[in-house]
Amino acid sequence: MGEPDKKESRVVHKRRLGIFVVALIVVVLLALAYFFSEGTDDGKLTVVAAVRGYLSVEQKDALTMQLTGYAPDIEEGGAPVTLVTYEFPATGGGDTAKMLGELSGALSEGDADLVLLDSYVYDLLGNDTLFEDLSARYPDDPAVVGRYRYAISGKPFANAEGLEELPTLYFVLRSAESSAVNRNAQTLDDYDVRRHLLDNVANSTPPSSYAAQGLVGSDEEA
Missing domain, CATH: 1.20.5 (Single alpha-helices involved in coiled-coils or other helix-helix interfaces)
Incomplete structure (x- = not known):
């Protein structure tokens, strides 16, 4: 060549x-x-419930219905809610420590922006830095316990049929500073939708498209 x-x-x-x-x-x-835009959008709105003992099928169904009802309307970014439950301690030979690790992972890196939990699980987690300061978001609201928990007892949200025997539960909201929240535009949008859902529960203002069972019952009693 x-x-x-x-x-x-x-x-x-x-x-x-x-x-x-x-x-x-x-x-x-x-x-x-x-x-960094739509890559994580799966069309689902996930809320986590973590309790000591268990939630009955009726309670899970009623919670899912209420959460879906209080979520923002579809045009505002809302979607039917998927309820993911963690029940402690693990049963059937399950590993409680592993399950706690999975819950902690969902809070730190997963899609657990909004969580319903009881005091037992809250103490198990033992890390307030995971959560948003709700006393700043809802000042002077007696439902705020400490700084990070929002009690649902006494709220119309908790008065729905099927939730009569619900244990004392609190909402916690993942910290807005979390890297899981700020990962991309979609995770920021998802966080805003879940935060809006909590606002609707706190203010007893479900979207107009949903006649919340508890809210109707509260109005009738009044």
Whole structure:
């Protein structure tokens, strides 16, 4: 092969390498754009419930219905709620420590922005830095316990049929400073929807499209 042929071969090789590098950069940029915008949107609104003992099927169904009813309307970013439950201690040979680790992981890195829990699980977690200061969000609201828990007892939300024997539960909201919240635009939107849901519970203002069972019952009694 002559010298001109070698030069031409090197030029072709460099051109192909350049095209490959450009294509790779485009793919990476598209992937980053997807991740930082809509990449995690699965169309679900997850709320976690974590209790000592267990919740009955009726209680889970009623909670899911109320949570869905108090969530923002679809046009405001709302969606039917999926309730994920953790029941302590683990039964059937399950590992309680492992389950606690899964819950802690959901709070620190997963999609557990809004959690219903009892005092037992709250004490098990033992890390207030995970949670938003609700005393600042709802000043002078007697339902705020300490700074981080919001009691649902006495709220119309908890008066729905099926929740009569519900244990004492509190909402906690993941800290807005969490890296899981600030991961991308979608996680920020999801957090805002769950925060709006908690606002609706605190203010007893479910969306107009939903006649909350507890709210109707409270009005009738009044």
